[in-house]
Amino acid sequence: MDSKVATGAERLIECLEAEGVEYIFGLSGGAAIPIFDALVDSSIKLILTRHEQGAAHMADGYARATGRPGVVLVTSGPGATNTVTGLLTAHMDSVPMVVITGQCVTDMLGKDGFQEADVTSITYAVVKHSYLVRRSGDIPRITREAFHLAGTGRPGPVLVDIPKNISQGPCLAPLTSEMDLPGYSIPSHGSPDNLDEAAALLSSAQRPVLLVGHGVVISEASKAVTQLAERLGAPMVSTLLGKGGADETHPLHLGMLGMHGTAYANKATDAADLIMSIGSRWDDRITGKLDEFCLGAKKIHVDIDPAEFNKMVVPEVCIEGDARLVLEALLPLVDPLDTSEWLARVEAWRKKYPLKYRKQGGLRAQHVLDRLDALTQGRAIISTDVGQHQMWAAQFCKVTESKNWLSSGGAGTMGFGLPAAIGAAFARPDQDVWAVVGDGGFQMTQAELATAAIHNLRVKCLIINNNYLGMVRQWQELFFENRLSGVDLEGNPDFVKLAQAYGIKAFRIKRPGDVDRILSQADAYDEGPCVVVAEVVKEDNVFPFIPAGATLSDMIIEKPTEKLAKPTGST
Amino acid sequence: MSAVVHSLPDEAQRTSDFHRISLFVKNEPGVLARVAMVFSRRGYNIESLVVSTAAREGYSRMTITSSGDPETLEQMIKQLAKLVDVVHAIDHTGDAAYETEIALIKLRCSSDERHEILQIVEHFGAKVVDFARDSLMIRIYGSSEKLDAIRDLLGKFEIAEIVRSGKILMARGRATT
Numbered sequence: 001m002d003s004k005v006a007t008g009a010e011r012l013i014e015c016l017e018a019e020g021v022e023y024i025f026g027l028s029g030g031a032a033i034p035i036f037d038a039l040v041d042s043s044i045k046l047i048l049t050r051h052e053q054g055a056a057h058m059a060d061g062y063a064r065a066t067g068r069p070g071v072v073l074v075t076s077g078p079g080a081t082n083t084v085t086g087l088l089t090a091h092m093d094s095v096p097m098v099v100i101t102g103q104c105v106t107d108m109l110g111k112d113g114f115q116e117a118d119v120t121s122i123t124y125a126v127v128k129h130s131y132l133v134r135r136s137g138d139i140p141r142i143t144r145e146a147f148h149l150a151g152t153g154r155p156g157p158v159l160v161d162i163p164k165n166i167s168q169g170p171c172l173a174p175l176t177s178e179m180d181l182p183g184y185s186i187p188s189h190g191s192p193d194n195l196d197e198a199a200a201l202l203s204s205a206q207r208p209v210l211l212v213g214h215g216v217v218i219s220e221a222s223k224a225v226t227q228l229a230e231r232l233g234a235p236m237v238s239t240l241l242g243k244g245g246a247d248e249t250h251p252l253h254l255g256m257l258g259m260h261g262t263a264y265a266n267k268a269t270d271a272a273d274l275i276m277s278i279g280s281r282w283d284d285r286i287t288g289k290l291d292e293f294c295l296g297a298k299k300i301h302v303d304i305d306p307a308e309f310n311k312m313v314v315p316e317v318c319i320e321g322d323a324r325l326v327l328e329a330l331l332p333l334v335d336p337l338d339t340s341e342w343l344a345r346v347e348a349w350r351k352k353y354p355l356k357y358r359k360q361g362g363l364r365a366q367h368v369l370d371r372l373d374a375l376t377q378g379r380a381i382i383s384t385d386v387g388q389h390q391m392w393a394a395q396f397c398k399v400t401e402s403k404n405w406l407s408s409g410g411a412g413t414m415g416f417g418l419p420a421a422i423g424a425a426f427a428r429p430d431q432d433v434w435a436v437v438g439d440g441g442f443q444m445t446q447a448e449l450a451t452a453a454i455h456n457l458r459v460k461c462l463i464i465n466n467n468y469l470g471m472v473r474q475w476q477e478l479f480f481e482n483r484l485s486g487v488d489l490e491g492n493p494d495f496v497k498l499a500q501a502y503g504i505k506a507f508r509i510k511r512p513g514d515v516d517r518i519l520s521q522a523d524a525y526d527e528g529p530c531v532v533v534a535e536v537v538k539e540d541n542v543f544p545f546i547p548a549g550a551t552l553s554d555m556i557i558e559k560p561t562e563k564l565a566k567p568t569g570s571t
Numbered sequence: 572m573s574a575v576v577h578s579l580p581d582e583a584q585r586t587s588d589f590h591r592i593s594l595f596v597k598n599e600p601g602v603l604a605r606v607a608m609v610f611s612r613r614g615y616n617i618e619s620l621v622v623s624t625a626a627r628e629g630y631s632r633m634t635i636t637s638s639g640d641p642e643t644l645e646q647m648i649k650q651l652a653k654l655v656d657v658v659h660a661i662d663h664t665g666d667a668a669y670e671t672e673i674a675l676i677k678l679r680c681s682s683d684e685r686h687e688i689l690q691i692v693e694h695f696g697a698k699v700v701d702f703a704r705d706s707l708m709i710r711i712y713g714s715s716e717k718l719d720a721i722r723d724l725l726g727k728f729e730i731a732e733i734v735r736s737g738k739i740l741m742a743r744g745r746a747t748t
Contacts, residue, residue, distance in 0.1 A: 120601060124608055129655040132600065149655060183597060183658040307649035 008136035008162070009038040011171040012100070015143035016044060018175060021071050023047055023062065023426050025055040029075025030115060031102030034167040036073070047426065047455070050447035052079050054419040056086020057445065060095050061423030064406045065381055067218065069096040069150040070423060076102045077115030080122075080161070085413055087126040087157045092410025093241055094214060096155035098146050105165040106134065120161050128156030136166045140177035148179060153186040154305040155218060187304050189329045190321035197317045198276070198300045199333035205274035205298075207342045208234035211257070211286075214409070215279015215304060215323040216245030217402045224327035225278060226250060231331070233339035235346050237265040239280045241409040244399035249378065254346065255398070258286040260391040263353035263544045263557050268346045269294060270552040276300040279323040282312035283410070284548070284569060292551045302326050353544075353557060355395050362537040363512055365389055365464045369396040371515045372434065372462065375523055380432040381406065381424050385417030385441030387471040389464035391542045393436045415444030418461055422448055425457040432458050432523070439465040439492055449502045452529040459529040460522055463495050466536050474541045478559075479566045499531035506531040589618065590644050591663040591670065591740060593748045594633040594651060595625065602656040606633065609650045615639035619672075619737030630658070632748070634739045636715075661747065663740060668748070670740035673712040675700075676722065679729040680707060688728060695721045706731065 006014070012035060016024070025047045028036045039046050049055040052074045059070025074083055080101040090097045104113035120130045129149050131142045139162075146158040202208060210229050216222065222245055229236050229252045236246050237257040246253055254265035269275060275297045280286070282301075287293040290312060299315035301308070302323055309318040319326050357366035369392050376382075378400030384390040384407045399405040406424060408416040421435035442463050452459045473487040499506035505525055509518045509532065522532045545556045549569025556564075596602050603622065610617050618636040625632045639647075644662060651660035680688060685707065692699060692709055695717065701708035711721055715738055722733065742748045 121604065124601070124605055125612070130601070134600075181655060184655050305653070307646065307653050309649075311646055 005170040005172065007034060007038065007167065008139055008169055008171040009034040009167040011136070011139050011173065011175070012143060012162070012167065013038040013042045013044065014175055015140050016071065017042060019143070019147045020068070024071045024073045025049055025058040025062070025423065026073035027052050027055055027075070027079060029079045029102060031076035031104055031164045032073060032079070034164060035100065035102065035162070046073075047451065049419070049451055051445065052082030053085050053415060054445050054448040054451065056083045056097070056099065057089065057413075057416050057419035058423035058426070058448075058451075059097050059099075060086060060090050060416075061383060061406050061420030062427045063090070063095050063097055063423075064420070065403050065424035065427045067096075067220070067403065069098050069147055072097065072099040074099070074101055075115065076104055076119070077117045079115075080117050080119040084123060084126060085415075087123055087159065089408050089411040089413040089416060090157040091126045091128065093408065094155050094218060095157065096150040097157040098150050099157060099159045101159065101161045102167070103132070103161045103163040106163045107165070109163065120159065123159050126157070127159050130159040130161070132161045133163065133166050136169055136171040137173040139166075139171055140173050140175055141179065144177055145179045145181055148181070149184065153184075187306070187320045188322055189325035190302070190319040194317055194319045195326070195330050195333060198319060198330060201274060201298055201300060201317060202232060202276070202334050203337070205232070205337065206339070207271060207273040208232050208337070208339065209269050209272040209275050210234050210236045211269070211275055211277040211280050212236050212238040212242040212245040213278060213280025214239065214241035214245070215302070216242055217279075219279065219304075219323040219325070220402060221278065221324035221327050222246055222402050224324055224331065227331055228327055228334065231334055232337045233343060234337075235268050235343065237261070237269055239283065239286060239409070240394055240407055242280060243394060243405040243407075244402050245279075247400045248398040249400055254350070256394050258283075259288070259546045259548070260395065260542050260544065262355060262395065263555060264346060264349040266544065266546070266552045266555050267349045267353070271345070272297045274298050274300070276302070277315075278302045278327065279304070281308045284312075287312060288546050288554070288569065289549050289551050294552070359512055363509060363515070363534060364540060365392050365466070365534065365536045366396060367512055368462070368464065368509065368515055368519070368534045368536070369393050369436065371519055372436075373397045375516075375519050376432070376434065378404065380404070380434050381421070381428065383407070383417050383421035383424060383433060383435045385435075385437035386412045386414045387438045387441060387469070388474065388540070388542050389436055389438045389470075397436075414441035417441060418452075418459075419445050419448045421459045421461070422452050422457060425452070425459045426455070429458065432460060435459060435461040437461060437463055438470065439463055439467060439489055439495070440469045442495075443492075446498070449499065449504055449529070449531075453502045453504050456528040458526070460525075460532065461529065462532045462534065464534050464536055465492065465495060466538050466540070467492050468538060470540070471542070473539070477539070477541070478564050479547070481563075495531060495533040504529050504531055506533065508532075509534040589664075590637050590639070590641075591668065591738065592635045592637065592648065592651070593661050593663060593740060594635065595658045595748075596631050596633060597656040597658065598624070598629050598631045599656045602631070602654075605654050605656065606651060609647055609654070610637060613639070613643050613647055613650070615643065615647060619735070621737040621739050634737070636738045659747070661742070663742065666742070666746075668740045668742045670714065670738050671712055672715050672718055672738045673710065673736040674718045674722070675734045676709045676711070676725060677731040677733075678707050678709065678725060679705060679731050681705065684728055688725070691721065691724050697721065
C-alpha cells in the first residue's frame with residue numbers, strides 16, 4: 001500500500017498538470033498556502049503577480065493568445081474578490097479561464113471567518129460556472145469539468161473555490177474521473193435546414209457583408225471566412241474582438257465597424273442588403289440604435305450560443321454552431337456571386353473617407369500607432385488597454401492573424417493592457433508583444449512592470465500619455481459643453497523614470513519627428529521589456545464617431561462645428 | 572392555457588402575462604441562486620417557485636410562475652437552459668400542461684359566520700382541516716384561478732393568514748416536463 005496519501009492540493013496540482021497547464025498566475029495567502037506548497041514540486045511554473053487583478057488579466061491574455069484556458073490561483077477573501085474584474089472581463093469576452101481561490105475551512109464557512117468571502121455567490125454573474133469544493137474526493141472530477149467548461153462551446157471563466165481543510169487534507173480519489181455534466185452540450189456544425197436557408201439568402205444577395213466576430217478567432221475559422229468572402233465577393237468588417245479573425249490587410253477587409261469603426265466599414269454595413277454575422281453578438285457598439293439598425297438588410301447569425309439569437313437583432317436565419325464548422329459546411333452550398341458594382345462602391349468609400357490625422361501641431365497618438373503598424377506589420381501581438389488609444393489602435397493597427405489582438409471589449413476594463421500583454425508573452429515567448437495603453441489605465445495595473453522585469457519578457461509597453469482620461473474628456477467636450485469633470489490626471493509620474501525604477505529600459509517620444517526612430521529602437525531592443533512613453537497632445541478626439549444610441553448613418557467623420565445633442569444610448 | 576375556472580375579469584387579464592416554466596436541474600448548491608439571478612437580471616418577477624426532488628436521485632424539479640415582458644421570455648428560457656446545472660428548461664406558457672396548487676386559508680370567524688363559510692368550502696370541494704372556537708383552517712387545491720376565486724369569496728370574512736404552495740405542473744401525455 002502507498003505509504004503517502006496525496007493531499008487535496010497535491011491531487012489538484014496533478015490534475016492541472018494532466019490538463020497541460022504550463023503557467024499559473026497568482027498571489028498567495030493563508031487559505032491557499034497548501035496549494036502553493038504543492039506547486040513547489042510541480043512542473044507548472046508559478047508566476048507571482050503584484051495584484052490579483054493582474055493575475056486574472058495575465059491568465060486572460062495567455063488564453064486569448066493561445067486559445068487554451070489561463071489559470072489563476074489566489075487566496076480567499078480579498079484575494080478572491082480582486083479577481084472579480086478579471087472574471088467579468090473574461091466572461092464578457094468569452095475567454096477561457098480557470099480561477100482557483102482558497103477558502104476558509106469548511107467548519108467556518110458562513111461564520112465570518114478571517115478572510116472569508118462568499119466568492120461563489122459574489123461571482124455568479126461573471127462566471128460560466130463555479131464550484132465550492134466540499135469533498136476532497138471531488139477534486140479530480142471538478143478540475144476536469146472546470147477545464148472542459150472553460151474551454152469548450154462558448155468559452156468563459158470557471159471559478160473553483162477550495163476550503164483550506166480540503167486542500168490540506170487527504171484526497172483518496174484517483175487522478176482521473178468521469179465528468180458529470182448532463183446539462184451541458186456543445187453545438188457543432190449547425191442544422192442542414194438552416195444552412196440551406198442561409199445559402200439561399202447568400203445566393204440572392206447583391207450587397208453582402210460578412211461581420212467577423214470573436215467567434216471566428218475562437219473557433220479558428222479564419223481560412224473558412226476568407227474563402228466565403230472571396231467566393232461571394234463580400235466585404236468583411238470586424239468587431240473590436242474579431243480583429244485578426246480575418247487578415248485585415250486582405251483587399252476585401254474594411255477594418256473595424258461600429259462606434260469608432262472606419263467610415264467605409266460603417267457605410268458598407270449600412271448599405272448592405274445582407275449581413276452575415278459570424279460569432280458576433282451584435283453588441284450595442286455595433287448596432288447603435290437597435291430598431292433602426294440596417295433595416296434594409298437581411299441578416300444571418302452564426303453563433304455557438306443560442307441565447308444570443310434574437311437578443312439584439314432578429315435575423316432571418318440563425319445557425320447554432322461552431323463558426324468554423326458552420327462555415328465549412330456552408331461553403332460547398334454557396335456559389336460565386338458577381339458583386340463587382342457593390343465592391344466598386346465600397347472602394348469609392350474607402351478612397352473618399354480614409355482614416356486620417358494631423359501630422360502638424362504636436363505629437364498625435366494616431367501617428368504613433370500608424371507608424372507602429374508600419375513597423376510591426378502584423379508580426380507582433382498587440383494588447384490594448386481601454387479608451388481613446390484603444391480605438392486608435394483598433395483603427396490603425398491592422399491585425400493579420402488570429403490571436404494577435406488582445407483587447408477588453410465587452411467589459412471595457414481599464415488596467416487590462418499591460419498584464420494581458422505579460423500573459424501573452426509567457427504564452428508565446430518567441431513573439432514581440434506590444435502593450436498599447438493610456439496613462440489612465442496603465443496606472444491601474446502598473447505594478448505588473450515588476451512581473452515583466454523579473455521574467456525578462458518581450459513586452460514593449462507603449463504609453464499614450466495625454467494626462468487625461470481622454471475618452472471621457474472627448475464626450476465632455478462634444479456633448480457636455482466641455483465642462484470637464486474628473487478627467488484631468490494631473491500628478492502623473494514621469495513614466496520613463498517609473499520604468500527605470502523597475503530596472504526597465506525606457507524611451508520617450510516627444511515630437512512627430514522622433515516617432516520612427518524611437519519606435520525602431522524599442523522594437524529592436526531585445527534585452528527584456530521596455531517602456532515607450534509617447535507624450536501626445538492633450539486634447540484630441542477619436543473619429544469617426546457614432547454617438548451611443550445613434551445609427552450608422554449618423555456617423556460623425558470630423559469634429560462638428562455645431563453643438564451635438566447628448567447621446568441617448570448607454571455610455 | 573387550461574380552462575379558467577371561476578375567473579374574474581382582471582384575473583383573466585393577469586394570467587395572460589404569466590409564464591409557466593419548468594426546470595429539470597442537477598441538485599447542486601447554488602442552483603437556485605443561479606436560476607433566480609436570470610429572472611432578476613432581466614426584470615422578471617417570480618410569482619411562485621416550487622422546488623422538489625425529482626424521480627432521479629440527485630436531481631430536482633422547479634416550477635416557476637413569473638410575470639414580465641413576453642418578448643424577454645425566449646431569452647430567459649435560453650439563459651436558464653445555458654446554466655450548467657440546468658438539464659432542461661421548458662416554457663409551458665400556452666400549452667395544456669396539467670397544473671395545480673394548494674392553499675391553506677385561516678379565517679377568524681364567529682359561529683354565526685361558519686355556516687356560509689362551510690357552504691363555500693363545500694361548493695369548491697375544499698376541506699376544513701382545523702376547526703377551532705373562533706377560527707377555521709381551510710385547505711383547497713386546484714387551479715390557481717380556482718384558488719383566487721375562493722379567496723375572493725372569503726374576502727368578506729376576516730382572513731388571518733393565507734399560505735399558497737405555488738403552482739406545480741406536469742406536461743400531458745408523452746410531452747416532457
